[in-house]
Amino acid sequence: MLNEQIATRGTESWRPFIEPALKPAPPAAQGKPVDTNEEAGHELSIRVRDLNLWYGANQALKNVNIDVYQHNVTALIGPSGCGKSTFLRCLNRMNDLIRSVRIKGLVEMDGRDVNDPRMDEIALRRRVGMVFQKPNPFPKSIYENIAYAPRMHDLVSRKAEQDELVEQALRDAGLWNEVKDKLAEPGTSLSGGQQQRLCIARAIAVKPDVILMDEPTSALDPISTATIEDLMDKLKQQFTIVTVTHNMQQAARVADYTAFFHLGELIEYNDTRMMFSNPHTKKAEDYITGRYG
């Protein structure tokens, strides 16, 4: 198998411009990663087929196919404006909030099309949580930041249960020891990195299946970034994580699978180690080696 790859790469390197014509179909077209990660799980979490998205007349996503596997970190990389964040927001229908958006194609989770009018986006977002680029805790206490959503979804009925859930979520997010004595203080009083972990704790408090992270460390310092990366590694035991990052080292460090987007197209979807050591497409290779981006 490895020999095959090297052979394909060989042809690509001297005839890069007619590459699409030579190949019957790019591997990304089937939605499967070109190489499979032996250590990672392969239970399907989200299946995306022929996803197209338009902002008004602008097409932002073109025929995207991806299988996201459970208990993995899947990283979406690509230059600015390539559609990776847009794609991420398709997975919990956050794009519904933008008025001019039009979506065509299948995003399937648990056998259901999430864009089906019968699918309630609130039910979807309960199972697919989100962490944003800039830490955005609610302007409430640390405790209330975590307790709000479970209470809203009727996950807890008694105060003791709620306390327990808050502690568990904060422990899972690695924040408990830092905040256990000041749960009543506002969430915004924490440092940037702590705020982001608070947001992660808030997302996991409703026990979702998938957590989407939209450049979760881009507003943080290197130490906080490292903490969050460790956290992602731990959290994938319980959750499926899809993260957007503009930091390729980060993708290499945390992701099991990496998807490379360019101008709204999914160029390559691959096992992370293969993606960074031996990408199958010229564009991905150019991006990873820093020739553009």
Next chain:
Amino acid sequence: MSQSFDEITAQLKHRHRRTARLKWLSMGALALAATFLVVFISDMLVKGLPAFQQAQIQVEVTYSEQSQQMPPAAVNEDVRRLVSRGFLRTLPMSMRDNPDLMGTTRLEWVLADSAVDQYLKGHHTRLKDDQRAVVDDLLAKGQVALKFNTRFFTAGDSKMPELAGIASAAIGTIMTMIVTMLVCFPIGVMTALYLEEFAPDNWLTQVIEININNLAAVPSILFGLLGLAIYINFFGVPRSTPLVGGLTLALMTLPVIIIATRTALRSVPDTIRQAAFGVGCSRWQVVRDHVLPLSFPGILTGSIIGLAQAMGETAPLIIIGMVAFIPDVSASFSDAATVMPAQIFTWAGEPDRAFTEKTAGGILVLLAVLISLNATAVWMRKKFERRW
């Protein structure tokens, strides 16, 4: 070849001069505005503060059958003209209420006629020379004096300046404002919520938005005409009442509240909304739990400012008959009433010179109410403000 510092400095001279000129001009404008304000307020204080004092006169009051029949007989003839006719008129009533008084003669401080009042305050007066001599004499004996004018704050309007007070107008204002707030706060906030959080961005909402902005700039008297046409002529709401006045002022205040609320809603960072949607909030929960609490101080401030604006409004109320002579405090929302600015307007038109100080006094009361309302707005914003 680059320029030396001296050359560049020389070129910069006129730019600095312009900056200095702009600074002086803007400071001059501020100084001018401050001067106007100081002149206005001190003029009002000088003219209005005397209204809070009223001349009283110490006279022998004889409570007898005769004074029951003919009240002027109760006081001596030489001071009869110096005592307020209003006091004399109420004598039979107080004798009826208090039968013990019958047959006694008491030395009492009673309300003086406004002519005496004006004479003591050094204003123009219609007192004749002999009457002035009597007043001077009484003044020397300490039997006439300026005392705090409680009537001004407890009585309604009167044609006799010494009896006129602002209470009925103040109550009228309060009742009118209650109606205004009850109508336009919920409608205004809900409208703004819909436009800001729910409405699609299409030509219809844009037309609505433009119209709301224009409505805020429509001359207020037109709202009076609208109120007359719709509320009084079409729906048959009784005219001159706090009800119709409040409804009319609500029309006027609505756009102000809508615009203020929209601004407050828009100032809530979108990241908070996204966070709320991200944890699975419905639109209603996003609004109730996150957007409204954060924008509440702004909404409150805007509403209070709108209310203060409505409170100072006279023009639309002229049309719906609220500029009226209201001697008694109105008991219900469908009784005839007047409001403070309308009362001021009425007093300003009175021929008796003694009403000049009433006018200024009324303005002082209105200003005090408006300033305290605005202070409340500032205080509430500070109190409910939350950082994010």
